[in-house]
Amino acid sequence: MSTTNAEVNSSVEGSTQSPAAVRLENVTKEFKGIVAVDNLTLELAQGEFFALLGPSGCGKTTTLRMVGGFEQPSSGKIFLGGQDITWSPPYRRDVNTVFQSYALFPHLSVYDNVAFGLRRKGKDKVDIKRLVEEHLEILGLGGFGPRPATQLSGGQQQRVALARALVNQPRVLLLDEPMGALDAKIRKTMQVELKRIQREVGITFLYVTHDQDEAMALGDRIAVMHGGRYEDLGAPQRVYDEPATQFVAEFLGACNLLPVTSDHGQLRLPDGAAIGARPGSMVNSPELIAQVGVRPEKMLLQRDTGQSATSTDAMNVVRATITTTIYLGATSEYELTTPWGGHLHILAQNISDADRHGPGDQVIVTWERDHGFALPAAVGPQRVASTEIEEPTQ
Amino acid sequence: MTDVLERPKAINKKPSWLRRHSPPYWLSLVGGGWMLLFFLIPLVSGLIVSLETGNPISGYTLTWNWHIYSQLFVHSDIPYSTFLLRSLYYGVATTILSILIAYPMAYFIAFRVSVRWKSPLILLVLLSFFVSFVIRTDMWSFVLAQQGFVISGLRKLHLVSANFHILGTSNAVIGGDIYNNLPFMVLPIYVALERIDRRILEAARDLYSNGRQVFLRVVLPLSRAGIFAGVLLVFITTVGDPVNSSLLGGVGTYTIGQAIQDSYLTNQQFNVAAALSTVLMVILGIIMFAYAKIFGTENLENLV
Numbered sequence: 238m239s240t241t242n243a244e245v246n247s248s249v250e251g252s253t254q255s256p257a258a259v260r261l262e263n264v265t266k267e268f269k270g271i272v273a274v275d276n277l278t279l280e281l282a283q284g285e286f287f288a289l290l291g292p293s294g295c296g297k298t299t300t301l302r303m304v305g306g307f308e309q310p311s312s313g314k315i316f317l318g319g320q321d322i323t324w325s326p327p328y329r330r331d332v333n334t335v336f337q338s339y340a341l342f343p344h345l346s347v348y349d350n351v352a353f354g355l356r357r358k359g360k361d362k363v364d365i366k367r368l369v370e371e372h373l374e375i376l377g378l379g380g381f382g383p384r385p386a387t388q389l390s391g392g393q394q395q396r397v398a399l400a401r402a403l404v405n406q407p408r409v410l411l412l413d414e415p416m417g418a419l420d421a422k423i424r425k426t427m428q429v430e431l432k433r434i435q436r437e438v439g440i441t442f443l444y445v446t447h448d449q450d451e452a453m454a455l456g457d458r459i460a461v462m463h464g465g466r467y468e469d470l471g472a473p474q475r476v477y478d479e480p481a482t483q484f485v486a487e488f489l490g491a492c493n494l495l496p497v498t499s500d501h502g503q504l505r506l507p508d509g510a511a512i513g514a515r516p517g518s519m520v521n522s523p524e525l526i527a528q529v530g531v532r533p534e535k536m537l538l539q540r541d542t543g544q545s546a547t548s549t550d551a552m553n554v555v556r557a558t559i560t561t562t563i564y565l566g567a568t569s570e571y572e573l574t575t576p577w578g579g580h581l582h583i584l585a586q587n588i589s590d591a592d593r594h595g596p597g598d599q600v601i602v603t604w605e606r607d608h609g610f611a612l613p614a615a616v617g618p619q620r621v622a623s624t625e626i627e628e629p630t631q
Numbered sequence: 632m633t634d635v636l637e638r639p640k641a642i643n644k645k646p647s648w649l650r651r652h653s654p655p656y657w658l659s660l661v662g663g664g665w666m667l668l669f670f671l672i673p674l675v676s677g678l679i680v681s682l683e684t685g686n687p688i689s690g691y692t693l694t695w696n697w698h699i700y701s702q703l704f705v706h707s708d709i710p711y712s713t714f715l716l717r718s719l720y721y722g723v724a725t726t727i728l729s730i731l732i733a734y735p736m737a738y739f740i741a742f743r744v745s746v747r748w749k750s751p752l753i754l755l756v757l758l759s760f761f762v763s764f765v766i767r768t769d770m771w772s773f774v775l776a777q778q779g780f781v782i783s784g785l786r787k788l789h790l791v792s793a794n795f796h797i798l799g800t801s802n803a804v805i806g807g808d809i810y811n812n813l814p815f816m817v818l819p820i821y822v823a824l825e826r827i828d829r830r831i832l833e834a835a836r837d838l839y840s841n842g843r844q845v846f847l848r849v850v851l852p853l854s855r856a857g858i859f860a861g862v863l864l865v866f867i868t869t870v871g872d873p874v875n876s877s878l879l880g881g882v883g884t885y886t887i888g889q890a891i892q893d894s895y896l897t898n899q900q901f902n903v904a905a906a907l908s909t910v911l912m913v914i915l916g917i918i919m920f921a922y923a924k925i926f927g928t929e930n931l932e933n934l935v
Binding site (some may be wrong): 305307326327328332333334336338340341342343344354357358402405455480616 | 796812828830833834835836837838839840844849852853855858
């Protein structure tokens with residue numbers, strides 16, 4: 238964890254003069270002996286879109302609720318703009334939340350829902366009217382003001398929930414799986430819009446989700462949480478291309494894991510073939526490397542015509558046999574077996590018919606050395622089953 | 632077997648409009664018949680009986696005697712209008728006090744009690760219903776009697792004067808009314824509070840509301856339908872009730888409910904009883920209609 242923490246500090250270095258928008262310092266939360274959040278330290282830069290990603294039960298929602306003030310940490314501190322808010326109640330925090338279920342006030346109109354926070358803050362009537370109408374406009378809800386909030390569609394309710402939070406111009410906006418209840422199509426358009434709104438208003442967003450595509454599409458930085466702590470944190474591309482752990486690699490997408498052993502600094506596959514890989518952030522000594530991960534779309538297939546198949550410094554080469562082919566239109570998915578009995582999963586673009594392969598074909602698999610990332614042996618419990626990841630956390 | 636074979640034939644035939652749409656009407660037939668038999672017919676016959684004249688010995692005949700209404704309420708030997716106003720006063724006082732007592736109870740059970748204790752507490756609220764209405768009211772008159780242990784105990788402790796009494800006063804009647812009707816107020820309010828999504832309360836706190844504001848701006852408005860339902864149940868039962876005032880009250884607490892009961896059962900003035908109950912019904916109808924217009928909510932049907 239030490240290396241990833243260093244990375245947090247470096248990425249917010251630009252904002253050292255102004256304090257971080259949110260800072261969690263060694264925050265731990267226990268519920269009746271169960272550790273939900275485990276000694277978590279996080280820093281969100283001003284104006285950043287930060288995505289907290291993880292399967293259900295990883296502690297991401299608890300983290301968000303502690304920032305919102307709905308849960309108190311068992312230990313540790315939370316700072317908002319440099320100010321310790323660990324013990325202040327939700328209504329004294331300059332933070333607003335977009336709830337998963339929207340939690341709109343059913344007895345109020347759209348306008349009154351959006352004006353709710355401003356009225357409690359005792360803002361001037363004229364200002365309230367101007368701000369509310371401005372935000373209804375930003376969210377494409379112009380003219381919806383007098384409607385009862387609960388009679389809108391899911392997507393519209395989501396916008397009201399956003400407007401209701403944003404209108405207060407909080408220091409940080411917390412979003413708890415806000416797209417969870419939307420269908421796939423609306424979700425896509427809302428993602429684009431959310432990103433636009435975030436840039437427009439310039440407020441720091443802390444976005445909690447279990448959907449890796451959403452996190453990568455939206456986040457300036459993402460943190461992948463597992464068992465109450467984050468296993469990796471960084472820009473989406475970096476975390477995807479060079480994940481710190483096997484859990485992160487597999488949570489962000491499909492991944493081939495090649496078992497390797499280190500032989501005087503040289504990585505070798507079980508059949509003895511030498512391969513190269515980019516050193517991972519968690520493994521600074523070759524002795525710690527237990528496997529090499531390669532994304533399915535990064536591996537290329539060639540027909541085996543008896544040419545030599547030895548890896549070079551820049552390119553790794555492995556012989557394999559295709560076992561199944563699944564045609565998906567734009568791409569094809571291949572399952573292969575390797576000489577050492579392992580399985581490979583490859584995703585290939587269907588560019589020409591000549592490039593397609595059938596079951597039983599002998600092929601040569603190549604990938605760039607830098608597309609392989611070194612991983613340590615998986616420690617502790619293995620990643621949760623994929624069915625569990627689909628469920629939104631409560 | 633034959634039934635199975637014949638069925639497809641029936642399905643192939645396109646059912647007529649009436650066939651497809653009649654089930655709801657058929658289903659409402661029982662309820663509709665019930666209302667007709669036991670509500671509408673008594674209502675009309677009550678009105679007709681009130682227009683009869685006669686006496687218990689020679690019987691009553693319908694003479695369309697509309698004067699009975701002015702006789703009873705304008706220049707009457709017996710102050711029926713006082714009884715009516717007194718009943719309305721008891722109704723209003725009971726309703727207001729019931730809300731004040733029931734709301735915190737319902738709030739406590741809905742928001743402050745863990746799930747496993749909710750049902751036992753609701754059962755406790757309902758427990759008094761397990762004893763007959765008349766018996767439990769009479770038990771109160773036993774407990775609060777001059778020689779009962781409460782008052783004699785207070786007297787021995789010199790906390791009250793020698794001629795202090797509770798029975799026979801309006802307060803005793805109102806107390807009995809509240810005691811007997813409290814569950815009717817607690818339950819609808821509890822249901823309304825229980826239905827409030829807890830995340831809405833979090834949203835309110837998130838939007839700068841302190842505890843008092845969360846209650847006044849969110850909880851109270853969202854439980855309005857429960858209060859409304861409770862008011863209907865408690866007010867109507869209290870105004871027409873003859874039991875509490877006769878068992879716990881005295882000469883000065885005679886209510887319209889007692890007047891109806893006595894004129895019907897004791898004096899057998901059927902026309903008077905019918906006229907009084909018609910007036911009571913009309914007045915309650917007007918009050919409830921006005922109340923519904925002013926404080927009513929559209930989602931009442933969600934609760935009752």
